[in-house]
Amino acid sequence: MMSCKQASQLASQGLDTKLSIRDRFALNFHLFLCKYCSRFSQQLRSLSVAFSKMGQSIEDDNNITLPTETKNRIAKSLDSEI
């Protein structure tokens, strides 16, 4: 059986690239038997969800606005370009 070090790498790699069938099988087998790695793998998914929620909360926050100075600067640049 692969080590936790290898399993955690595969779990992470699986988020960025598609794993081979063999790697996927080996990883799932390890996760099935290993409590720590299965928690780790779940935590990586929680992290993704957290990034997404945090970003969304910024996107939805109407209190965050483009600073007026910047807005004026952009307006000026637009005027000189048009």
Added chain:
Amino acid sequence: MTTKDSSKDKTKKHAHDWLNKHGDYLYRFALARLRDQHQAEDMVQETFMAAIKSDNFTAKSSPRTWLTGILKHKIIDLMRKGNREINASDLMSDQDTNMDEFFDKEGHWAEEIKDWNMPESALEQQQFFKVLQNCLDKIPSKLATLFMMRDLQEADNKEICKELDISSTNAWVMLHRARMGIRKCLEINWIGH
């Protein structure tokens, strides 16, 4: 006033209109990904400057979606310009890829992996985001942006990975190392709070 001048004035008015209507949203969109106010402001400016150079921009039917698309590519360009941080192995020190602190010699976890309680209430959530922001600040900013881009736009995930060449071996090792760091940071600063 000539016809040309009056059409110019119309275009200007249109551009200002868009800036007022969509500027704040675009700024938040950029801020959520770049987490840097100055960079986010610059990206918004570049987006508008690119938009007015486009043919017939006043005729766009859903300007916000169109502008957001421009902005997204500006952010990807910005990351690509600095993507040596992501790709180049010569910039990657052993410390960046070394996992020894997390595992023993046999490759077992050096410490117990505890069950996480993710925040439930809105207040808890806000506190959690602050901790997460601080943890993100500790990894290279481009990797942090990459995580935000990926997880905020799952549909475009493949496109972004391709544009930044993150399926290359070095890149995913760095992403893995960054995740390990963020996980550890959260465990210390949040889970054990």
